[in-house]
Amino acid sequence: MNYEHLFKSLGSRTIRMALVGPKGGFGRSLLVQCRALPGLEIAALCDIDIEGTLAALASLGFANDTARVCNNADDVRAARADGRIALVGDHLLLKNVELDIVVEATGHPEVSVQIAENALKRGVHVAMATKETDSVVGPYLNRLAIENGVTYTTPDGDQPSNLIGLVTWARVLGFEVIVAGKSSEYDFIYDPDAHTIDYLDQRHEVSLDACWTPGDDIAATLAARSKALSMLPQSATPDYCEMNVVANSTGFVPAADALNYPLARLNELADIFVPKEDGGILERTGVVDVFNCLRRPDDLSFGGGVFVIVRCKDEETWELLKQKGHVVGKNGRYACIYLPYHLMGLETPMSIFSAVLLNQPTGSAEQLPHAQMVARAERDFKAGETLAMGGHHHTIQGATPLLIERAKAGVAAPFYLAANKRLLADVKQGDLVPLDALDLQGSALYEAWKRNPSL
CATH class of the missing domain: 3.40.50.720 (NAD(P)-binding Rossmann-like Domain)
Structure with missing residues (x-):
């Protein structure tokens, strides 16, 4: 272009x-x-x-x-x-x-x-x-x-718009997009010599040698990595929000309610984000998902980038591209196409x-509520409490985010509609916060939400 x-x-x-x-x-x-x-x-x-x-x-x-x-x-x-x-x-x-x-x-x-x-x-x-x-x-x-x-x-410059752009680019070219995703905000940096993992300002002694290279059982490898790094956060609230935007703009649905968040290296994405019958983790295709970038200190970061996994339709073509350094899965059926950056406001012009x-968006020309980010109570809440939101990641204290299909949301409130609202009724641990438990009087966001078009 x-x-x-x-x-x-x-x-x-x-x-x-x-x-x-x-x-x-x-x-x-x-x-x-x-x-x-x-x-x-x-x-x-x-x-x-x-x-x-x-x-x-x-x-x-x-x-x-x-x-x-x-x-x-x-x-x-x-x-x-x-x-x-x-x-x-x-x-x-x-x-x-x-x-x-x-x-x-x-x-x-x-x-x-x-x-x-x-x-x-x-x-x-x-x-x-x-x-x-x-x-x-x-x-x-x-x-x-x-x-x-x-x-x-x-x-542009934020991950949702960049990913929507990549998805639409792929569709215009005739690719079948299996999954659209992004890396979470911070990398997991493994030093194989020192046997340490760095995450932000944290350093932990841990060995990933036994699960550094995936074997034939990718799910087992990912489970071993997740268990070894269980002392570190492996999901982030903004990811659910961003994937909600992408889902509504592309028609894709969440790969899983909690998203999958595999700890993955860049060269593994075309083996991981593929259907289970082909050795990957996906129950279905046409989904959004997130991974945690796992790398060595001398590897390049994914930099908060975005990716799509596409189906390879000609073995010879993709073998040629693989020789040129492109990320193609081991079975040759899937490839990862990615943008390893988002440059915030520097790209927004x-x-x-x-x-x-x-008079054209760089995002989607039409949005429909294909997915909904919701809040699941991690403790019992009592009527009169406020679902306080705070921190760098705009989390609701005592609640966990999920991203579910809109059709499954039922009476659950959107996550950021629930944020900072006073409860009119008790909410039990494990339940999704419902709309009718919230004091929504005077909420401009609620009035706008009621005007969302339906699927």
């Missing part, structure tokens, strides 16, 4: 962008890239931490007078008339800024859904980086965008250009 040709109109117009949530890693990396793109104008920034946002701008080398703090509509209009970035703490003030697109990156679903609705209803494109919101109401917001003649999209210049 020649991107200069695709976006040849880029130099003839200026795209006016609002970024909501500029202080996080995603927002910062997008601001970095905006400075290299004169056709992309930062018209507004929105964050409740005004001083923190000003400090972030200063650390990136923006001049002191680049942004002007605005407390009302008149302030906003005056700032824009002077060619300044309107910096607001109240997202409702964004309606006073002439915009082409809003990039939403707050990470707070109850707020972000309102921001997206307001933008779409006034004919402004939306790139939704808050995947927690997308997992709950992406299908509704996508439909709302279509009704208003604009685009709602996942942003591609989605902005696609939405504004072509």
